[in-house]
Amino acid sequence: MNNVLKNIGKSKISGFVLIMLFLGLWEILSRLGRVDFHYLPPISIIANSLYELIGSLEIIRHILISLRRVVMGYLLGASVGYLVGFLCGYISRIYSFLELTLEYLRPMPSIALIPIGILFLGMGDTLNVFIIGWACSWPVFINTMDGVSSTDHIFLNTARTFGLNQWSIVKKVIIPSSVPYVFTGLRVGLGIAVAVDVITEMVVSSSGLGFFIITTSLSFRIPEMYAGIVTIGLFGYILNKSFLLISRRALRWQRGFLSAEK
């Protein structure tokens, strides 16, 4: 028994077992009428509904629309966040100048900007992209700024003693040494991008996964609503996994470096 307990959490299989147990319990409770059958349909019905939605390509269309908005918003937000973060980290005077403005804007929920966005951008994709970009630029900005401004001074002095000019120092020392920070910001930003995309679609769009789950909910197409929510979960999961795959390659040195320091 002790051994079994020890092994829980170690293997990936135990993670699947947990999910299967959870789904099984859901199925049983719903079938037994312990919870409202209509509000929480059995998982088998949800699965069937998802299967039909995929077959009719309806949900695929929403996935592609959401994906395009997330990618465009993310690219916009990440680039702006990186550029401003780099400048603020590299030239502290720029940060001193912008600090008050940025620190006022940063805690503001991006959703609160939707009304302004509607006035200036209308209700189309540009609005989603802009709100997503706004929201996910902040973690990229903060982490890039930290990474750039905390470049080890011995790195910088080493580069100077080898006669590198300022541009080469930026390219060969500051940018590579800040990469781990930047990736942290990018990863947080990606999660935010998905969340904000869903919210904007629920509020202003007539397409996308967020729109799908809110309309199915309002029209009591409950199994389809659950199918949509499951899809959003998978959507975020796959995006995050793909991101990790890329960042592992880019940060191979850092993992070794950190484990060597321990």
Added chain:
Amino acid sequence: MLSISNISKEYTQNPKKRVLALKEVSFVVKEGDFVSIVGPSGCGKTTLLMCVAGLIAPSDGRALLNGKVINKPPKEMVLIFQNYTNSLFPWRTVLGNVLFALENKDMPKTRKMEIAEKSLMSVGLHDFISHYPWQLSGGMQQRVAMARGLAYGSEIILMDEPFASVDAQTRTDLEDLLLALWERYSKTILFVTHDIDEAVYLSNRVIVLSRRPSVILETISVNLERPRNQLQTKGDTRFITLRNRIYNMIKS
């Protein structure tokens, strides 16, 4: 020739608190010389070296290299830091780190590779070319830093307590390696250390600094035969006499 004339350095963290680290320090390092600077911890040894390297500006006085004022790191000079973990770039391999020294040189890539490989060979690390620094021991990392300094090809090598954070045995190995390289490539070395034995063992001359504000207490010539030997040289009565003299000077 490297000549330091009347260098003073005052740190002002805030207007009320001024710290005078160095006071009117002057000395000369001739070509091919091996000079060490010793002093109690917290004296201005490293500050002095940074002024010589052109990384910080002295408050008064100047450092001259062949008659020219040093106000930025000159290409005839390279500095090897104490903290090798932070001076080697963890995202570059051993070879990549050595090639960094040639980043700014105008020469074909194949030539750069040749120089880098030769430098790594001379510190005995040619089998570790594609390792990352963090895969190597502290002593090996410091040898990479030395190879990088060699690859740069400058006549003068400044070293800031380079062997302070390795174990005693590695340290003696690195000392002997440094002496061998110094003789083989006829470099000029200015070496900062807090270890009196190390200073006497390595150098032609030892400059002894006082507590802050640091002034030169004395410059001591070390007339011990070369090549030096860890056992014979350090057992020699002249070595012991010199070491004791410097020890008493620093303690008093």
